[in-house]
Amino acid sequence: MATHAQSVDQELIEAAAHVARTRCRGDNHTMAAAARAADGRIVTAVNAYHFTGGPCAELVLIGAAAGQGVYELDTIVAVGDRERGVVPPCGRCRQVLLDYFPALKVIVGAGDRLRAVPVAELLPESYVWADHQLDAE
Numbered sequence: 261m262a263t264h265a266q267s268v269d270q271e272l273i274e275a276a277a278h279v280a281r282t283r284c285r286g287d288n289h290t291m292a293a294a295a296r297a298a299d300g301r302i303v304t305a306v307n308a309y310h311f312t313g314g315p316c317a318e319l320v321l322i323g324a325a326a327g328q329g330v331y332e333l334d335t336i337v338a339v340g341d342r343e344r345g346v347v348p349p350c351g352r353c354r355q356v357l358l359d360y361f362p363a364l365k366v367i368v369g370a371g372d373r374l375r376a377v378p379v380a381e382l383l384p385e386s387y388v389w390a391d392h393q394l395d396a397e
């Protein structure tokens with residue numbers, strides 16, 4: 261079985277891991293995300309936990325990216341605090357990421373099983389919001 265670890269964006273994983281180590285605090289910020297923009301830039305963010313449904317790091321990252329003028333993401337990864345390593349996106353984030361960035365790649369797995377997979381593969385038989393709007397053709 262071939263490993264895909266060489267082909268994943270290690271710089272991106274390290275960027276998320278660095279933010280997880282240095283910026284996550286207490287119970288409010290426990291996850292970090294990093295995304296590679298289409299222009300090569302790296303955008304990072306942390307989650308903003310709240311019992312009412314505070315956003316995951318991936319969702320905060322979408323807003324943070326837009327705030328920097330970045331609207332196209334190529335690859336995203338999330339890393340947990342306390343050295344938890346790469347954490348796959350939750351169901352809500354998979355849906356949001358698919359709707360915002362249909363061609364996005366998501367880094368999942370651990371160790372020599374780290375790999376970048378298309379977001380659509382993380383959401384089989386997916387609901388595509390844009391297909392169900394009244395003006396959709």
Ligand SMILES: [Zn+2]
Nearest residue numbers: 316349350353
């Ligand atoms: Zn999530």
